[in-house]
Amino acid sequence: MHFVQAKGILSAQNGMNLYRGCSHGCIYCDSRSKCYHMDHAFEDVEVKENALSLLEDALRRKRERCMLSTGSMTDPYIPLESELGYVRGALALADRFGFGFTLITKSARVLRDLDLLRSINEKTKCVVQMTVTTCDEELCRKIEPNVSTTAERVEALHRLHEAGIPTVVWLSPILPYLNDTEENVRGVLERCAAAKVRGVVCFGMGLTLREGNREYFYAQLDRLFPGLKERYIREYGTQYVVSSPHNDELMRLFHGFCAEKDMMHDNDQIFAWLRRFEEKPEARQLSLFD
Numbered sequence: 199m200h201f202v203q204a205k206g207i208l209s210a211q212n213g214m215n216l217y218r219g220c221s222h223g224c225i226y227c228d229s230r231s232k233c234y235h236m237d238h239a240f241e242d243v244e245v246k247e248n249a250l251s252l253l254e255d256a257l258r259r260k261r262e263r264c265m266l267s268t269g270s271m272t273d274p275y276i277p278l279e280s281e282l283g284y285v286r287g288a289l290a291l292a293d294r295f296g297f298g299f300t301l302i303t304k305s306a307r308v309l310r311d312l313d314l315l316r317s318i319n320e321k322t323k324c325v326v327q328m329t330v331t332t333c334d335e336e337l338c339r340k341i342e343p344n345v346s347t348t349a350e351r352v353e354a355l356h357r358l359h360e361a362g363i364p365t366v367v368w369l370s371p372i373l374p375y376l377n378d379t380e381e382n383v384r385g386v387l388e389r390c391a392a393a394k395v396r397g398v399v400c401f402g403m404g405l406t407l408r409e410g411n412r413e414y415f416y417a418q419l420d421r422l423f424p425g426l427k428e429r430y431i432r433e434y435g436t437q438y439v440v441s442s443p444h445n446d447e448l449m450r451l452f453h454g455f456c457a458e459k460d461m462m463h464d465n466d467q468i469f470a471w472l473r474r475f476e477e478k479p480e481a482r483q484l485s486l487f488d
C-alpha cells in the first residue's frame with residue numbers, strides 16, 4: 199500500500215476510486231490492462247489519502263443531489279478497507295448529505311456497512327452490485343482466489359435483500375471452457391432469483407483480453423489449467439472480445455430465465471435505473487419541515 203494526494207475525487211459521472219489496484223487476485227481482471235496507466239504494481243494498492251476531504255468538499259458544493267458510485271479500478275472491499283475505512287467514510291458522507299450510492303463488489307465485507315447502506319436507502323436509493331461468475335466453489339477459489347466465494351456472496355445478497363437493499367448481479371466474465379456451461383449459467387441465475395436480485399448485467403458470454411490483463415490471465419491459465427492457454431491462442435489470437443462458442447444459446451437462456459423471473463436483463467435499463475436519483479416520499483416530506 200502507498201498513499202498519494204489526489205487533485206480531485208469525483209468523475210464527471212460522479213464515480214470515485216478511493217483506491218487504485220486490488221489484492222483480490224481475479225485471474226481475468228481487466229483493471230490490470232496497460233491502458234489504465236497504473237504506474238505501480240497492481241497489488242500495491244494506491245490510497246488517495248485526502249479522498250474523504252475532497253469528497254466532503256465536492257458534495258457540499260454540488261447544486262443537485264445524485265447517485266454516487268465507486269469506480270472499477272479496485273474492489274471497494276479489499277482487506278485494506280477493514281483497516282482504513284475509506285469506503286465507510288464515503289458512505290457516511292453520502293448519508294449525511296442525502297446522496298444516493300451504488301457500489302460493485304465481490305466481497306461479503308460489504309455487510310459491515312449495512313447500517314449506512316440502509317440509512318441511505320431509507321432516504322434515497324442505495325444499490326449493491328455483486329459479481330457472480332460461477333456456482334462451483336472450487337473453480338471460484340481458483341479464478342477469484344482472495345475474495346468471498348460464490349456461496350458467501352449469495353448469502354450476502356440474501357442478507358441485503360432482507361435489509362431492504364436492492365441488488366444487481368454482474369454475470370461477468372464467462373470464461374470459455376471453464377464456466378460457459380448451461381448448468382453454470384442456470385445455477386447463477388437461480389441463485390439470483392432466490393435472493394430477489396433486481397437485475398442481472400451481462401455483456402455476452404465471454405471476456406475481454408488486452409495488453410496487461412492478457413499476459414496475467416495466460417500466466418494463471420498455465421498455472422491452474424495447463425494447456426488451456428494454447429487453446430485460447432489458437433481460437434482467439436489477439437482478439438479483444440473472447441466470446442464463448444456457446445454464447446448464443448447461453449444468451450437465450452439468460453434472457454428467457456430473467457424475463458420469467460421478472461429480473462431486469464437489459465443493460466441500458468439497469469444502468470439508467472442505477473443512475474437515477476430517487477428521493478423516498480417519506481424523506482421528501484421530512485425535508486419540507488427542515
Ligand code: SF4
Nearest residue numbers: 220222223224227273
Ligand atoms: S475484484 Fe475486481 S478489481 Fe479486484 S482483482 Fe477482481 S476483477 Fe480486479
